[in-house]
Amino acid sequence: MTRAQRAEVLGFATVGLLAYATDLALFTCLRGPAALGPLTAKALSFVAGCTVAYTGNALGTYRHTQPRGMRPYAVFVAVNIAGALVQLLCLAVSHYGLGLTSQRADTVSGAGIGMALATVLRFWGTRTWVFRNEGGRVGSWTG
Template sequence: MTVVETVLARTPEPLRAVLIKHRELLKFAIVGGTTFVVDNGVWYLLKLSVLESKPTTAKAIAIIVAAIVSYVLNREWSFRTRGGRERSHEAALFFLVSGVAVVVNLIPLYLSRYALHLEVPHVSRLVQEVADFASGSIVGMLLAMFFRFWAFKKWVFPDELGQRRREQVTRLPR
């Protein structure tokens, strides 16, 4: 029994029906939570060490690392019954969409730091870090997440190309 099946078996019936209906979104959200941890772990590691004076660069690197993890998890789990393109074409589209999402994600952090001047010496270190987290990891990531979910379903893993993958998945042993 898979993890998802175990969780669904323990979920009350009304909620179970909703989760099953929106299972792609639920899986996408779980992948997002995982990449959130990867993103922030790498960002703070870089930002508090070698890229202390360049938080936007550190965030961009962290987002790229998280995007690679996201591609593997989304392709092999969240959208495994969708898509069907040649893997290199699908990966190129995924990373093109993710590149646009990087820009979407960085805009709030950039505005916080450089337009609103929420950085040392204009504000305390605590205010700077709270503003960075709120703008880069909450607002930016949420905006990018909504954009990615829509774009992945529309262009990267479209349902109309998924028949071939659905046939492969149903033949695989569980």
């Protein structure tokens, strides 16, 4: 892995952790003190987390690209929704398909395996469809 590739992965991961912390903190506040329902709280915290991730990547990791208008943000949100669906699919397969119904199994499948697969999808989708130069992707990973 080249130095530029390491910097891209590290930047993406750092922004992702900040977005995750934002999502979790806001969800906790909206469910607790604000007393919102779980789906409303999660929808709002998800949008906030996506906004933090998009802004962090636009100003940091992919600052050398030129996303314009709302289209890149909309694509970014779509990529993140796809990642969330991957996490739900992993949880559903484990819980309902394989019969692994303990809290530990749910955590491993949804927040462990699902998060890892979703992060790979989000990284690829973000660099391929959201933050790219005029000629295509941000950089080459093929050699």
